[in-house]
Amino acid sequence: MARRTGRRPGSPDTREAILVAARQAFAERGFDGASIRSIAAGAGVDPALVHHYFGSKDQLFLATMNVPFDPRELLPQITDGPPDAIGARLVRIFLGVWDSPAGAAGVALLRSAVSNEWTARLLREFVVTQIMRRVADQLAIDPSQAPLRASLVASQLVGMATVRHILKLEPLASTAPEVLVAAVGPTVQHYLTGDLSEAVG
């Protein structure tokens, strides 16, 4: 076995060592609390090498999660358009990603997050910092309400992905995306912009 274990630039081991240190840092200290500097120290490399391999902290985080796309590229498709249909657009984009080849990575990630506290923390950080915080900024949601609204949206989308792609409960598992956009879009819209305390029995 001639496998090298050194941490020299250009070695696949260096990239992997950075990812291992980054996963640990993001899970333990959260996205905001983990710095490139501390991740580099954990991997025993120079911070410049982290930037060289992965670019920004955002991009490093996506790499640790094996997310095969950059949520920032999808964001304009959600936020551009009539504000009262942002829920429908969010559901449409979400279904599009899960129904695409990237969906397999989503299934693996969700399975892992449900069984593993560490991955759950990473997924939580991903959802909060990469998606919800940006949608809330774009919508100018009252900051005091944004976290609850965001976690309600997450509850519906995580549930839709789980029922459709993991539990495969019919007919939702094979319902056409636009049927779900019409059914679930108003829910997401309500969670984002509706009155959440309206009286019910």
Added chain:
Amino acid sequence: MARRTGRRPGSPDTREAILVAARQAFAERGFDGASIRSIAAGAGVDPALVHHYFGSKDQLFLATMNVPFDPRELLPQITDGPPDAIGARLVRIFLGVWDSPAGAAGVALLRSAVSNEWTARLLREFVVTQIMRRVADQLAIDPSQAPLRASLVASQLVGMATVRHILKLEPLASTAPEVLVAAVGPTVQHYLTGDLSEAVG
């Protein structure tokens, strides 16, 4: 090791053998397709013994799922009362079960269903035959729409349980139940009785 493996009445092995055969039958043929007779044959016992140990097929099914309560006892609490607040009542009862000691069994079941195709099938059968079918009957929902409505309700409730009790995404993980009843109740109500095809952008 003096452990007995015989299938005699009164032996703990008999009860376990019936549960093993029942899990397999329910997962392979579904709740409706699995008969007490075939389960008894699979376990190598007399059908009367299955009834002796577990009572009805419903009760045997609950035992295979380790469900620590009988959904039929909760059903009147959901269906009794104003029809336009059934969504709120369903969310309230659901949260009550998950926040109770029985919630630990729910977390274990959901974790298992997400990682294991067999348990996923059992959970699917449980949700459809023990809960959704009964709620749909009580509400006299158009039978052609009932399955989609039921799986939409499941998507929201499974998602709420996952985000609150497994991913523990804040603030939803520690939000007071009545706040969630007010926020999520209207969603469930919409899925059960609303117009699911209203035009959205």
